[in-house]
Amino acid sequence: MNIVVCVKQVPDTWAERKLRSEDKTLDRESVDGVINELDEYAIEESLRIKEAHDGEVTVLTMGPEKAAESIRKALSMGADKAVHLVDDALHGSDVLQTSYAMAQVLRKIGFDVVILGSESTDARMGALAAMLAERLGVAQLSLANKVEIDGGTIRTQRVADYGFDRVEASLPAVVSVVEKINEPRYPSFKGIMAAKKKPVDKLGVADADIDAAKVGLTGAATEVVDFVAAPPREKGTIVKDEGDGGQKVAEFLASKKFI
């Protein structure tokens, strides 16, 4: 089985994130990059599918040179090889363009199942899985907290407000997984040493038949018009318990729609 897992490098969740003043894109250089946390569940799930059904796991990453660090980590967790789509022409692409570029690569490398995390912690669009499925003309099984493959059929549990849906489709398919679907493994010592020897295929836009005019900041369908720094956190409200503390807490929770 040919399993492709999409992995994005994002700024460290704990670091202060900034937009670049010159083109209003995310400053990826000044902060440490890490694997998008939600993608770690996708990597783990792809490795579990591989272990259960044989096959090969390919990491697909679109991002600058620096994203190679995250590719290495995915390989050290156990993925077999990687494709790194890296080209200055891609800088500033929005989700529509990203889905176009990645779909082109997926057409080129082929797949039985594509697995993604449910969203990235930097842009938080959560739309890439749906767009990829649409562009590739295959089934979309989103927000899965359970994935089973049986021959040419894939079944998932789709998380919903009311519980979950059971979803079934024929392969090939695109799946997005939610956190808690599994417990991502740590890279092991042997995994790290083996990752050094695993192939990483670097592709530019031309290599993947991507039309450079259809990607990048200038052709993006969305535009960041303006941005302001997040305001400093406001002081919290202190409620003094004068016998009605419980009631006040309940009122607060109700005002925030927690209860």
Next chain:
Amino acid sequence: MEMHAELTPEQVAIKEAVAELCADFPDEYWRERDAKLEYPQEFVDALAEAGWLSVLIPEEYGGGGGTVADASIILEAINRSGGSGVPAHAQMYTMGTVLRHGSEEQKQRLLPRIASNDIRLQAFGVTEPDAGSDTTRIRTFAARDGDEYVVNGSKIWTSRFQHSDYMLLLCRTTRYEDVEKKTDGLSVLLVDLREAGDSIKFRQIRTMTSHETNELFFEDVRVPVSNRIGEEGKGFRYILSGMNVERILVASEVLGDGFWFVDRASAYARERVVFGRPIGMNQGVQFPLAQAYAQLHAASLVRWQAAALFDSGKQPGFEANSAKLLASQATWAAANAAMDTFGGYGVAEEFDIERKFREARLPLIAPVNNNLILAYIGHQVLGMPKSY
């Protein structure tokens, strides 16, 4: 931000992966183990399962085939996270004596099972109550009886005995009085603790740290001759060759602690406001931390040099011992600077400084006393008269 000039990209990945594993074992976990004097079983299991304790075992025996530098990174990362590598470090290197001096049969029998985490070989009985650092004076005696040795005697400061399936034991097979060279007549035996059963009794020694360490008593312990490592009477040489690795790895852990002190104290000094300004603005607070940090990096470089020499097949006695000497001193400086930075909070258990502080005192005297390292450098390296 720290640079990693000495580390390969894989080594940076090792450091990050170990730190990630350690993040699941936060301060509270270690504080509780310390308070209850409990062995951190879950932590050691997690390390073993991810293969971090078998890096020094060659790949042909199922291990990671890594270097002492790799092992050094792992242990430093553990201690820098706030935890301790002590409960597990001996599982990494005790097997080195078997690897370098054991027979092929012994290696096949032990190493794959250590690598797969099925057995623990992390106790090494060397020191005795009446011998101390003067190892040749040990009196635990293994008398030959057919295909077996019968061992009688006692050991002290044998760590992790309760969490080992096998232990290595240094004992006399010829008495001190009967050898020409005092380093002769010592042998290393591999003792199967499950078979030994009640013939070995232990008494756990309560110490200022939570390290599990014991006094052992051997009463007619029967060990098959086939469990002797290497030649009879040559054991002293075998344990010395393992000491350099131990020194380098202990230095690495100690450095991890030292960097932890500086990380914690400098963060605290940036945030803690007294007299209307962060206490880190005071040079009295700032300079000792800066000084300790520079000392830690210097010690770290000697450690890297020792590891590189060992990994290239040398026996870096001077470098390995110096690394341990300098690391323990730098970390002690960091520990005191952290204590001064935290003020009264430094002695409160919930800030963890006092726990690490207690641990930071130990490396100045163990596993080899710093004075003995100075005596070794003075005599063996600089050629001055022997002082002990």
